[in-house]
Amino acid sequence: MTRPVPDISPSAATAATTAATSATAAVAPARAGRLRTRLLVLAVLAGALAAGIVPRLQANATLSVRTAEAVATTVSTVRPASAPALQELTLPGDVRAFQDAPVYARVNGYLRRWYADIGTPVRQGQLLAQIDAPEVSDQLRQAHADEAIAAANYALAKSTAERWQDLLESRSVAQQDTDQKVADMRAKAATLASARSNTARLAQLASYTQIRAPFDGVVTARNVDTGALIDAGSAGGPGRELFHLSAGTRLRVYVQVPQDASGMAGPQMQAWLTLPQFPGQRFPATVARNAGAIDTVTRSLRVELDVDNAGGRILPGAYAEVHLSAPQTRAGLDLPANTLMFRAQGTCVAVVGAGGKLAIRPVTLGRDFGSHVEITEGLQGSEQVVVNPGDGLLAGDVVRVAQAAPATRRATAASQAR
Known part of the structure; x- marks a missing residue:
């Protein structure tokens, strides 16, 4: 069944439109107020989230950084320095007179008189004592x-x-x-x-029966006195030493050079002595000769030095430190000995690369300076080498450098000495 369409006149339509517009104008402020409320609530919620979540995120980031730092091993590093161009050795020396001999009797009898006591300079052929035989x-x-x-x-x-x-x-x-x-x-x-x-x-x-000096020197011992019985060894035992003479105007100094440094022994080697009783003073010496063979017991080369002792300041039998130096054809790098690692592949060092990444490099050792060593191959000289590397360090580990030294102390001291 069809509903009849009402007849709407223009005046009625205009009235309806006016009424609708009035209703819409009344509803708009209410909607705007609700929207502002919602936006305010959203802003409050956003502020609360920002105040609670951002610090937590920052704390998590800080914790992650600190955890990474705690996991990374802290190491100290040192940079290699140039090794000394001169190979230097300091060794104990045995100081002896150029001529040293005991004086014995050739006949039996009683000592009639002696003429020279200890410390007396004597000339060759001078009468020292007389024996009554x-x-x-x-x-x-x-x-x-x-x-x-x-x-x-x-x-x-x-x-x-x-x-x-x-x-x-x-x-x-x-x-x-x-x-x-x-x-x-x-x-x-x-x-x-x-x-x-x-x-x-x-x-x-x-x-x-007349005991005479065999050479110019000084009497260093007198073991008899007037009236003593002199036995020249006729009883079957060794004879008794009457005097001991030493010629100290020129000295022989013997030093045992280790086998690994025996190659420096030659005419180019320079030498000098230092003695405890003369601190800060050097006594020049000349390399006279060497044994020409390595001692099979000590594995060292016996080197003899000549020292001019015309002033008699150095006494025969004294302890001296012998300083030897010789130029090197190719000097390497100087590193502390506590940077070395002994692995299955040989002697190595740990080098810190970019980003704190660790690398293990094999090296070739040269001279041994005691607390420092010479590296002849394996490093360029600009690396950061880890000091006291632990056995747990592996290639590729990330480490944190705590302290870096620009050069080794020994190389600096050696350069100052030169």
Whole structure:
């Protein structure tokens, strides 16, 4: 069934439109108020979220950073420095006199007198002591008497032989008798030579009763006094040392150079001495010679130095430190010994790269300076090398550098010394 359409006139339509507009105008303020309320609530909620979430996010970020820092290993690093261009060694030296000898007696007897005490400078041939040996004097007198008898017998035998040779020319004697006289003369001549030799031996032995200095030097020991019994070793034991002489105007200094440094021994090596009693003073020395072979017990090379000691300041037997230096053809880098790592692949060092990433580099060692070592291969010189690396450090680990040193202390000290 069809509903009838109402007839709407223009005036009615205008009235309806006016009424609707009035209703809409009345509703608009209410909607705006609700919208502002909603926006205000949203702003309050956003502020509350910002006040609660942002600090938490910041705290989480800070915690993450601190956790990463705590996980990363903290290391100290040092940068390599140039190793000294001179190879230097400081070794203990044995200072000895250029000539040093004990003086013994050659004859038995009693010491009659001594003429030089310890510390006395003496010249070669100077009388040091006299020994009273009457037995030697008696034997020398007997030898002179035997020599005189032998000389007389020889003279008689010689004249007899000459007469018999003259008689043989006139055929007054037999040839056999003449030969016997000539042979007797020759035997008497040999007896005379033996007697003279014995006399010379005893005269030389008698001269040993005077103890004389064998060279210019200083008496460093006197072990006898007047009236002491002198035994020259006739009892079967060693003889007693009477004096000890030392020539200290020139010294020999012996030093044992380790095998790894024996290559520096040569004419280019420079040397000097320092002694505890003269702090801060250097005594020049000259490398005279070396053994030319490594000692199989100590695995070292024996080097001998000559030192001029005309002033006598250095006493023989003193302890001295010998300083040796020689130029190096190629100097490496200097690092503290506590930077080395000993791994299966050999000697290594830990290097901190970009971003704190760790790298393990194998190196080749050169000279050993004690607390420092020379690196000849494996580093360029600009790396940050980890000091006291732990066994747990591995290549690729991220580390945090706590302290970096621009150069090693020993290299700086060595450069200042040079």
